[in-house]
Amino acid sequence: MSDEGYVDYFKILHLDEAAKPGEVRKNYKRMMKELVMEIASVQITEERRQHYLLEMAKLNAAFYVLRDNERREAYWEDRKTVIRLEEEWRKAAETNAPDNDARHRRFDARLRDFLSDYVEDLMLAAGRDAECVEASHWDAAHARHASRLLRQYRQSLNQKILERLPYYEVTTPAIDWRERAQTVASILSEGGG
Numbered sequence: 001m002s003d004e005g006y007v008d009y010f011k012i013l014h015l016d017e018a019a020k021p022g023e024v025r026k027n028y029k030r031m032m033k034e035l036v037m038e039i040a041s042v043q044i045t046e047e048r049r050q051h052y053l054l055e056m057a058k059l060n061a062a063f064y065v066l067r068d069n070e071r072r073e074a075y076w077e078d079r080k081t082v083i084r085l086e087e088e089w090r091k092a093a094e095t096n097a098p099d100n101d102a103r104h105r106r107f108d109a110r111l112r113d114f115l116s117d118y119v120e121d122l123m124l125a126a127g128r129d130a131e132c133v134e135a136s137h138w139d140a141a142h143a144r145h146a147s148r149l150l151r152q153y154r155q156s157l158n159q160k161i162l163e164r165l166p167y168y169e170v171t172t173p174a175i176d177w178r179e180r181a182q183t184v185a186s187i188l189s190e191g192g193g
Helices: 021-041 046-066 069-095 100-126 130-136 140-163 177-192
Strands: none
Touching (some): 021 130, 046 069, 046 140, 100 140
């Protein structure tokens, strides 16, 4: 099973799960410095501005989450839980288990919460963190612009996850509009006569 779509802050900072807070800080500062230098060296278009703002928000959030052991453990457990729920629902869908709908609803709710918490809320909270602000020069204007981008990013991650799930492919109904018009005309003529 793929874990694509479930934001992985360890991958964002090029670290493994056993990384110490000092390694988190070191990688974050190095990567943020490289990003800020890259931003300064290119002409900023609207598309680049959005790209860099999202990258900056992801780095800030990765640092904010991973440097704090409690936040880090909660994030990693939440991530494992939602991935496990996806797998349980997938297996239940394959076997037509009787509680499949309940599993699906439980997974959907957990997925929404996970993406909302770790993609939008924590990324915006990281932008208010003093250490993140100092390293990234994040300010109120960044937060205003990032809010919409983070919502789009959350929706794109959600879409990646949904596309690989059972029942995603829904066939569009084939509607014969001529037949429908004849049926409606027939019903109206019967009622009016």
